Amino acid sequence: MAQPGPTQEPGDQDRAGDQGRAGALIRGAGRITALTGAGISTGSGIPDFRGPDGLWTRDPSAERISTLEWYLADEDVRRAAWRYRAESPVWNAAPNPAHQALARLEHQGRLRAVITQNTDGLHQAAGTRTVIELHGNVRTWRCEDCGATGPMTQALARVRAGDPDPRCSRCGGVIRATTILFGENLDPDVLDAAYAAAEDCDLLLVVGTSLTVMPAAGLVSVAGSAGARIVIVNGGPTPYDRRADAVVRGPIPQVLPALIGE
Numbered sequence: 001m002a003q004p005g006p007t008q009e010p011g012d013q014d015r016a017g018d019q020g021r022a023g024a025l026i027r028g029a030g031r032i033t034a035l036t037g038a039g040i041s042t043g044s045g046i047p048d049f050r051g052p053d054g055l056w057t058r059d060p061s062a063e064r065i066s067t068l069e070w071y072l073a074d075e076d077v078r079r080a081a082w083r084y085r086a087e088s089p090v091w092n093a094a095p096n097p098a099h100q101a102l103a104r105l106e107h108q109g110r111l112r113a114v115i116t117q118n119t120d121g122l123h124q125a126a127g128t129r130t131v132i133e134l135h136g137n138v139r140t141w142r143c144e145d146c147g148a149t150g151p152m153t154q155a156l157a158r159v160r161a162g163d164p165d166p167r168c169s170r171c172g173g174v175i176r177a178t179t180i181l182f183g184e185n186l187d188p189d190v191l192d193a194a195y196a197a198a199e200d201c202d203l204l205l206v207v208g209t210s211l212t213v214m215p216a217a218g219l220v221s222v223a224g225s226a227g228a229r230i231v232i233v234n235g236g237p238t239p240y241d242r243r244a245d246a247v248v249r250g251p252i253p254q255v256l257p258a259l260i261g262e
């Protein structure tokens with residue numbers, strides 16, 4: 001799923017007046033599509049895999065548990081994946097004020113959809129109804145062989161009860177989370193919905209993604225070409241900062257609610 005995005009443009013930095021401009025653009029927009037990434041959930045205690053404190057940064061071999069080929073071929077990789085999942089902070093995480101601010105926008109009738117790279121379900125937990133999950137979600141398991149599905153809590157209960165590699169209860173096949181692993185394509189229906197939401201909005205509000213992975217990066221171009229204004233709220237620079245109408249840096253759980261207001 002990971003493809004290299006555009007390279008960083010030199011000279012990207014905070015621009016004077018962008019905070020005010022971003023707030024005005026958001027307040028003036030009637031049909032907002034949000035595009036969110038790991039940076040919106042780090043404030044809920046979920047580490048960014050690729051960030052400075054991320055799992056893959058600390059332990060590069062951990063990437064194997066997210067790679068389909070390894071996961072299917074190697075029971076040790078699956079055992080590691082289940083241990084990691086059982087201990088994941090996702091299960092105790094709560095939405096933070098940034099997730100809640102987007103849910104409020106939807107409640108006001110001004111948010112068309114949230115497109116997210118996250119699999120943690122925190123947008124839904126905050127009350128947002130239209131969530132397009134580019135990389136799937138961790139709440140469900142699916143059997144690789146027969147396609148059976150079930151709640152992840154059920155599979156994790158088996159792991160915690162001592163089954164290190166729980167198998168499909170119907171056919172005995174390998175089960176996995178309904179997230180997109182490396183080596184897999186994104187769901188074409190999900191992708192279509194994401195492009196439609198990017199094309200049909202008056203403001204694309206980018207939150208907490210470095211915009212270096214497709215298709216998230218491409219969605220900014222799609223929205224911009226269709227005439228939408230672009231506001232980027234992120235902890236660091238993105239390759240699209242120069243194309244954006246406003247770029248705001250800072251801690252997302254504080255910055256985003258302040259921009260969106262009540």
Ligand code: ZN
Pocket residue numbers: 143144145146147148168169170171172173
């Ligand atoms: Zn099965």
